[in-house]
Amino acid sequence: NAGVTQTPKFQVLKTGQSMTLQCAQDMNHNSMYWYRQDPGMGLRLIYYSASEGTTDKGEVPNGYNVSRLNKREFSLRLESAAPSQTSVYFCASSEAVVQGTDTQYFGPGTRLTVL
Amino acid sequence: AQSVTQLGSHVSVSEGALVLLRCNYSSSVPPYLFWYVQYPNQGLQLLLKYTTGATLVKGINGFEAEFKKSETSFHLTKPSAHMSDAAEYFCAVSDRGFQKLVFGTGTRLLVSP
Numbered sequence: 001n002a003g004v005t006q007t008p009k010f011q012v013l014k015t016g017q018s019m020t021l022q023c024a025q026d027m028n029h030n031s032m033y034w035y036r037q038d039p040g041m042g043l044r045l046i047y048y049s050a051s052e053g054t055t056d057k058g059e060v061p062n063g064y065n066v067s068r069l070n071k072r073e074f075s076l077r078l079e080s081a082a083p084s085q086t087s088v089y090f091c092a093s094s095e096a097v098v099q100g101t102d103t104q105y106f107g108p109g110t111r112l113t114v115l
Numbered sequence: 116a117q118s119v120t121q122l123g124s125h126v127s128v129s130e131g132a133l134v135l136l137r138c139n140y141s142s143s144v145p146p147y148l149f150w151y152v153q154y155p156n157q158g159l160q161l162l163l164k165y166t167t168g169a170t171l172v173k174g175i176n177g178f179e180a181e182f183k184k185s186e187t188s189f190h191l192t193k194p195s196a197h198m199s200d201a202a203e204y205f206c207a208v209s210d211r212g213f214q215k216l217v218f219g220t221g222t223r224l225l226v227s228p
């Protein structure tokens with residue numbers, strides 16, 4: 001079991017460039033999440049997908065789009081990167097059997113720098 | 116809306132000393148509460164969680180936390196720190212019926228020999 005995998009591990013972009021962060025889980029989980037982690041701010045939810053075919057905005061969705069490609073995969077797209085999007089991005093998944101109680105399992109993160 | 120406050124961005128202890136990391140929550144309904152740990156250059160992993168039942172919750176690596184409704188607190192403790200406990204610790208809350216977690220800003224634990 002690989003758990004939650006993310007690609008790439010590191011990325012440097014120029015302002016205005018676009019890119020897609022990939023996330024996949026092999027635990028047959030229903031729910032998936034994208035967070036960003038910034039120093040002194042903890043983790044903030046960007047988007048989540050409660051189940052295959054649904055996506056919803058989190059706390060900081062501006063400048064991002066997501067796609068729940070299938071039950072395993074949940075991608076995050078930056079259409080026009082800005083320096084404010086420099087951050088570490090984490091994908092997570094949970095089984096979602098009883099809402100609110102689930103353990104979320106995290107990937108290793110993608111460190112993104114926007115110049 | 117629910118929120119959590121972690122007092123102290125950094126906590127330093129000596130190896131063998133008591134570890135106490137503080138977390139207070141704000142929620143309009145009895146919450147579900149979590150502690151996650153992040154080792155350097157890794158993702159987060161669950162230490163322990165409170166959902167229902169016993170208010171003293173035991174987790175991995177000798178950590179435990181007690182849910183105190185009257186104090187709106189969920190502090191994390193470990194009787195004796197090890198060097199391997201050096202990491203960043205995050206408290207998180209979710210409202211009953213929702214999937215989303217709200218994280219605190221984190222506390223970095225430093226353990227000296």
